[in-house]
Amino acid sequence: MQNTTTTIDVLGRKIHEIRGGEGRPLLYLHSAMGEAIWLPHLSTLAQGRELHAPAHPGFLGSEGIEQIRDIEDMVEHYQSYLDAMGWESVDVVGLSLGGWIAAELAARFPHRVSKLVLASACGIWVREKPIADIFAIDTRFPERLRNLLFHDVNCPAAQWMVMPGNVELPDEMLINIMNGFAATAKIGWNPLLHDPRLERILHRVTARTLCLWGANDRVVPLEYGEKYAKLIPGARLEVIPACGHLAPLESPVAWLAAVKGFLA
Amino acid sequence: MKHFLFHLMPYRDLPRDFEKTHESAWVWAPNSLFDPEKGQGYYNDYIDQLAEAEPLGFDGVCVNEHHQNVYGLMPSPNLIAAMLVMRTRRIKIAVVGNALPLYNPPTRVAEEIAMLDVISGGRIISGQVIGGGPEYFSFSINPAEARTRFAEAHELIMRAWTKPGPFEFYGEHYKLRYVNVFPRPLQKPHPPIWIPGAGSLETMEFVAKRRYSYMGIPYFHIDFFKKNYALFRECCEKEGYQAHPEQMGLLMPIYVAETDAKARREFEEHFWYFKNKLIPGLTLSPPGYTSVKSALRVFKSLRDGKTFINGCESWEDVEKGCFAIVGSPETVTEKIVEHASEIGCGNMLGLFQLGSMPSAQARENARRYAEAVMPRVNKALPDTTRPMPAARPFPDEGK
Numbered sequence: 208m209q210n211t212t213t214t215i216d217v218l219g220r221k222i223h224e225i226r227g228g229e230g231r232p233l234l235y236l237h238s239a240m241g242e243a244i245w246l247p248h249l250s251t252l253a254q255g256r257e258l259h260a261p262a263h264p265g266f267l268g269s270e271g272i273e274q275i276r277d278i279e280d281m282v283e284h285y286q287s288y289l290d291a292m293g294w295e296s297v298d299v300v301g302l303s304l305g306g307w308i309a310a311e312l313a314a315r316f317p318h319r320v321s322k323l324v325l326a327s328a329c330g331i332w333v334r335e336k337p338i339a340d341i342f343a344i345d346t347r348f349p350e351r352l353r354n355l356l357f358h359d360v361n362c363p364a365a366q367w368m369v370m371p372g373n374v375e376l377p378d379e380m381l382i383n384i385m386n387g388f389a390a391t392a393k394i395g396w397n398p399l400l401h402d403p404r405l406e407r408i409l410h411r412v413t414a415r416t417l418c419l420w421g422a423n424d425r426v427v428p429l430e431y432g433e434k435y436a437k438l439i440p441g442a443r444l445e446v447i448p449a450c451g452h453l454a455p456l457e458s459p460v461a462w463l464a465a466v467k468g469f470l471a
Numbered sequence: 472m473k474h475f476l477f478h479l480m481p482y483r484d485l486p487r488d489f490e491k492t493h494e495s496a497w498v499w500a501p502n503s504l505f506d507p508e509k510g511q512g513y514y515n516d517y518i519d520q521l522a523e524a525e526p527l528g529f530d531g532v533c534v535n536e537h538h539q540n541v542y543g544l545m546p547s548p549n550l551i552a553a554m555l556v557m558r559t560r561r562i563k564i565a566v567v568g569n570a571l572p573l574y575n576p577p578t579r580v581a582e583e584i585a586m587l588d589v590i591s592g593g594r595i596i597s598g599q600v601i602g603g604g605p606e607y608f609s610f611s612i613n614p615a616e617a618r619t620r621f622a623e624a625h626e627l628i629m630r631a632w633t634k635p636g637p638f639e640f641y642g643e644h645y646k647l648r649y650v651n652v653f654p655r656p657l658q659k660p661h662p663p664i665w666i667p668g669a670g671s672l673e674t675m676e677f678v679a680k681r682r683y684s685y686m687g688i689p690y691f692h693i694d695f696f697k698k699n700y701a702l703f704r705e706c707c708e709k710e711g712y713q714a715h716p717e718q719m720g721l722l723m724p725i726y727v728a729e730t731d732a733k734a735r736r737e738f739e740e741h742f743w744y745f746k747n748k749l750i751p752g753l754t755l756s757p758p759g760y761t762s763v764k765s766a767l768r769v770f771k772s773l774r775d776g777k778t779f780i781n782g783c784e785s786w787e788d789v790e791k792g793c794f795a796i797v798g799s800p801e802t803v804t805e806k807i808v809e810h811a812s813e814i815g816c817g818n819m820l821g822l823f824q825l826g827s828m829p830s831a832q833a834r835e836n837a838r839r840y841a842e843a844v845m846p847r848v849n850k851a852l853p854d855t856t857r858p859m860p861a862a863r864p865f866p867d868e869g870k
Contacts, residue, residue: 342608342757342758343498343608345494378767381767381770382763382767385758385763385766385767386763388758388759389614389615389758389759389763390615390759391758392613392614392615392757392758392759393613393615393616393759396607396611396613396614396615396757396758397611397612397613
């Protein structure tokens with residue numbers, strides 16, 4: 208299948224999605240960056256699989272954020288999405304915010320997720336290592352955001368990634384960033400990017416699970432990967448050395464090898 | 472023209488290098504900086520300054536609500552208003568405003584304002600605001616719900632004041648089985664409503680539709696205000712009426728001395744204290760706090776370095792944008808008359824104490840304004856005899 212952009216109807220909400228590749232379906236749930244766009248790691252994930260990367264409500268024009276008050280509503284949305292796609296069960300890769308949604312989905316509707324990759328996922332809380340308050344980042348200092356997201360701020364991805372406040376961005380892009388951040392705030396403002404109920408239900412997950420972390424994640428520290436791996440039955444933790452929060456961008460080779468190997 | 476003395480109650484004794492060692496005067500400025508003994512002096516001085524507005528001949532005073540910051544020490548404006556109710560007999564007391572989404576349930580605001588209105592004999596103006604961006608950090612209230620919470624809380628308060636209780640109010644955010652606010656306000660049907668806005672069209676349309684008063688959020692370039700008030704007047708016209716001057720208010724730092732040169736000399740350092748130490752952080756705009764359209768506009772105007780006070784680097788910038796009205800009584804009168812007549816506003820809200828300005832100086836400033844500026848402005852811009860349009864009640868449909 209060619210890479211395509213399409214619109215899906217989920218409970219009457221128009222949802223933006225990119226699709227590509229052939230094979231068994233693979234669902235990718237994006238982070239607060241809103242990467243339902245063809246970044247290199249998504250192109251690679253689409254090799255040998257039919258990759259679907261929908262934009263969450265509020266991101267990239269996907270509708271329905273008005274009806275979503277919290278993570279539970281977001282998970283309901285994805286259950287309806289799976290129904291709309293006609294999938295009884297699917298493999299899911301979720302990055303950061305997307306990982307949180309994926310973990311909730313696998314815990315609340317265990318039979319609908321076959322294999323689960325939680326990459327740099329928020330969603331739980333480790334008191335000693337709080338998740339970074341991404342909402343408090345001052346856009347006057349784009350280098351701080353870069354430093355938070357990457358282990359090595361000189362890596363190629365850290366250099367090409369656009370930081371708001373850094374350059375003149377076209378209005379459409381600013382609007383997408385603002386809407387995406389507002390949608391993230393809607394479900395993750397308080398408690399900060401986690402759901403205190405989730406850790407009590409993670410034992411229900413039946414999906415084979417890989418927790419994949421950058422060793423030096425400054426947004427959702429490695430301890431979160433360890434905690435997820437401990438709470439999800441049979442889950443395995445894989446750590447990418449010298450790598451930060453945006454692992455698929457900073458260490459694409461190691462990250463993709465781990466994900467592809469696990470999904471094979 | 473109606474004249475109001477507005478007080479922010481700032482923290483005056485920050486370390487000289489505060490702005491170098493702290494990025495924000497809000498949310499994260501550590502409260503170890505607060506010296507309670509100094510605080511005692513500030514509060515009592517500031518309350519005296521406000522109470523003195525009455526013998527000086529002002530029409531009213533304004534207090535406002537901000538949390539966890541060094542810019543203004545008034546987390547509870549209703550407490551200060553309560554003290555002023557007992558210290559004054561004639562003047563209006565405008566609470567501009569209560570940040571509705573920070574009250575849960577917001578019927579708390581309906582109760583407190585009604586108490587103040589009853590005790591003061593109907594002298595309260597109820598300002599209602601969405602709250603500043605920093606407050607959403609300080610209260611951990613979801614900014615993506617700011618607008619819907621405000622709209623719902625406002626409707627709840629207005630219904631609580633006007634609709635016989637008990638009744639049920641089941642909104643998206645607030646679910647109350649029994650709304651029955653006791654006491655009800657003295658003013659009929661309710662105290663005047665002032666809504667501050669920073670130029671978003673949605674706010675102006677809402678205020679125009681309901682026949683409330685629109686107060687421009689301060690510290691913008693005068694041209695920005697002029698554009699906004701023109702828009703507001705248009706919104707009123709679209710609603711089929713001409714905006715009443717008292718539906719609009721201009722809020723400005725004001726300083727009066729014998730001559731222009733003396734005024735600048737006495738005032739300038741306090742302005743820079745205000746701008747450099749107290750403003751940073753005020754414009755925090757958490758995600759979802761405003762509509763994307765407004766957010767984009769604000770984002771751009773903050774960056775152009777000209778529209779907002781944070782861009783002022785020289786006294787020339789201050790004068791050019793009219794970020795403060797400073798000078799001899801003649802100069803101050805002239806500027807107020809020029810801007811107020813163009814804007815069409817019937818309320819002048821003055822900050823007579825700004826930044827680090829000591830109390831004695833602030834009181835002298837207010838006195839000179841009252842004696843030498845107010846009568847001249849009133850002569851040039853007499854009050855209209857046209858009555859204020861009546862606020863529209865919310866339709867009585869079950870919620």
